[in-house]
Each structure stands twice: as structure tokens, then as C-alpha cells.
Amino acid sequence: DAGITQSPRHKVTETGTPVTLRCHQTENHRYMYWYRQDPGHGLRLIHYSYGVKDTDKGEVSDGYSVSRSKTEDFLLTLESATSSQTSVYFCAISESTGTYEQYFGPGTRLTVT
Amino acid sequence: KNQVEQSPQSLIILEGKNCTLQCNYTVSPFSNLRWYKQDTGRGPVSLTIMTFSENTKSNGRYTATLDADTKQSSLHITASQLSDSASYICVVIPHNTDKLIFGTGTRLQVFP
Numbered sequence: 001d002a003g004i005t006q007s008p009r010h011k012v013t014e015t016g017t018p019v020t021l022r023c024h025q026t027e028n029h030r031y032m033y034w035y036r037q038d039p040g041h042g043l044r045l046i047h048y049s050y051g052v053k054d055t056d057k058g059e060v061s062d063g064y065s066v067s068r069s070k071t072e073d074f075l076l077t078l079e080s081a082t083s084s085q086t087s088v089y090f091c092a093i094s095e096s097t098g099t100y101e102q103y104f105g106p107g108t109r110l111t112v113t
Numbered sequence: 114k115n116q117v118e119q120s121p122q123s124l125i126i127l128e129g130k131n132c133t134l135q136c137n138y139t140v141s142p143f144s145n146l147r148w149y150k151q152d153t154g155r156g157p158v159s160l161t162i163m164t165f166s167e168n169t170k171s172n173g174r175y176t177a178t179l180d181a182d183t184k185q186s187s188l189h190i191t192a193s194q195l196s197d198s199a200s201y202i203c204v205v206i207p208h209n210t211d212k213l214i215f216g217t218g219t220r221l222q223v224f225p
Contacts, residue, residue, distance in 0.1 A: 004156075031211075042117065042202065042215030043157070058212075090156050097211030099145050099164065104156030 003027045004105035006091050012111045019078040021108050023091030025071075032074040033092040033102065034058075034066060043090065049074055081112045115140040117205050117216035125222045130193055134219045136186040136203030147204040148177050148188045151218070157202055160188070165208075193223045 003026035013019050023032060031050055035043040035058075045058030047066040055066050063085060065077045078085055091105040117138045126132050138146070145164045149157035161170040161177040163186075169178050174191045190197055203216040 040217060042204075042217050043213075044215070045212060092156075098206075099162055101159055101162070102213065104158070106156055107154070 004091060004093055004103060006089075006105040006108050008108060009106065010109045012113060013081050014113055015082060016080050019081050019110065019112075021076045021089055021091075021110070023074045023076070023105060025074075025093045027093060027095075027103070028071060029093040029095050029103075030071075031094045031097065032068065033094075034064070034074065034076045035090045035092065036060065036087040037090060037107075038087050046076065046089075078110075081110075083112050086110060086112045115205070115207060115214050117203055117214050119201075119203050119216040119219050121219060122217075123220040123222070125224065126193055128193060128195055128223055128225050132190050132193060132221065134188045134190075134201050134203075134221070136188070136216055138184050138186070138203070138205045138214075138216075140205040140207050140214055141184065142208040144206050144208045146177075146179055146186050147206070147213075148175070148186075149202040149204060151200045151202060153199070160201075190221075193221075195223050195225065197221060198223045 005024045007022045033048040034046040037043050044060045049055045049068040067075045089108045092102045094100045094102045120135045147162045148160045151157040163170045163179050176189045179186045200218040200220050202218045205214050
């Protein structure tokens with residue numbers, strides 16, 4: 001998985017609780033992304049980062065926030081988890097944009113009860 | 114709206130057989146089209162990347178083709194192996210953006 005780890009790999013939480021997912025890379029890539037994957041949908045971009053402290057929203061950013069204080073770490077926070085946020089979350093990294101490859105992490109399966 | 118549609122949704126073949134997966138897209142213009150393989154419980158892994166000007170790209174037993182006129186791409190798998198069992202995802206990147214548009218994938222199962 002191209003030097004990308006995600007933690008935790010599995011989490012069950014209750015509605016209304018805050019949750020933070022972590023993505024850690026050892027490749028020193030500039031760009032980092034958070035996606036969610038749900039049945040019947042392609043992967044959808046939540047937020048992305050183009051450098052330390054530089055982040056932007058994706059197509060499904062409502063209810064999520066992100067932070068990137070170091071090149072290697074990109075955090076995704078659900079301030080108050082809802083059942084609609086039950087999903088598999090993937091982090092990805094890339095050296096640049098355009099035809100540059102995006103490498104995906106192993107995913108975090110989040111269940112909100 | 115930019116869309117990427119894949120067919121079939123699922124496919125079962127016998128080991129050693131060939132198969133072809135289809136991807137139709139409405140994204141235009143686009144900069145490149147990618148095929149990813151996703152094993153169960155894992156993240157997607159890139160198989161091929163084609164720019165809009167390329168019409169074929171191979172990676173071992175995987176060959177992707179692109180027809181920009183009809184907005185179709187296909188992924189052909191030759192001499193399938195049990196390890197080919199996975200989901201295959203078509204991804205299109207619109208021109209002047211780095212946002213990936215993902216198809217919902219084709220689930221391939223290869224049986225002995």
C-alpha cells in the first residue's frame with residue numbers, strides 16, 4: 001500500500017460522538033486525499049490537501065473536517081458522527097496532479113450505530 | 114453532470130478464460146482515464162493510465178483501450194487467474210482539474 005497506513009482499521013461508534021481517522025504516509029508526497037466508498041457509489045472525495053495546512057473541500061464534505069499539520073499526516077474528523085457516515089474511508093496520496101498516480105491506503109471501516 | 118458508468122456490474126468466469134469490462138463516460142474534455150483493481154478489503158491499485166490521445170495501454174495480462182469519439186473504454190483480461198477476482202474501477206479525470214470521477218466498478222469472480 002505504497003507507504004500509507006490508516007488508523008484505526010475498524011471502528012464502531014455511536015451517533016453523536018466525535019471520531020478522528022488518521023492517515024500517515026512515508027512517501028513525502030505533497031497531495032493527500034480522503035474518500036469514502038459506499039455500495040452503489042464510486043469513491044467520493046471528502047477533502048484533500050495540497051500541502052501542510054492547505055486543504056480544500058471535495059464533493060461530500062458536509063459533516064467532515066480535516067487537518068494537516070505535518071507532511072506525513074492527514075486527519076479526518078467527524079465532529080458528530082451520524083449513521084449516514086457509516087462507510088469505508090480511504091486515504092490516498094500523490095506526488096502531484098494530472099497524470100500522477102494516486103496511491104490508496106488500506107481503508108478504515110467505520111460503523112456508526 | 115460528469116458520469117462514469119461501468120458494465121456489467123458483476124461477472125463470473127472460469128479460470129483461464131478471457132473477459133472484457135466496459136466503461137462509458139460523459140466527462141468531456143478529459144485529461145486521462147484510469148483503471149484500478151480493488152481486492153476485497155484493500156484500497157484500489159492502479160492498472161493503467163491513458164491520456165486522451167492514447168488508445169491502448171497494457172500491463173501484463175491487462176489491456177485497456179480507449180475510444181474518445183464514442184467515450185468508451187474497455188479493460189480486457191487475458192487468461193484469467195484466480196487472483197484476478199476483484200472489483201475493477203474505471204476513473205476519469207476532467208481536463209484542468211485533479212478531481213477523479215470514479216465508476217461504481219465491475220465485480221469479477223474467477224472460479225477454478
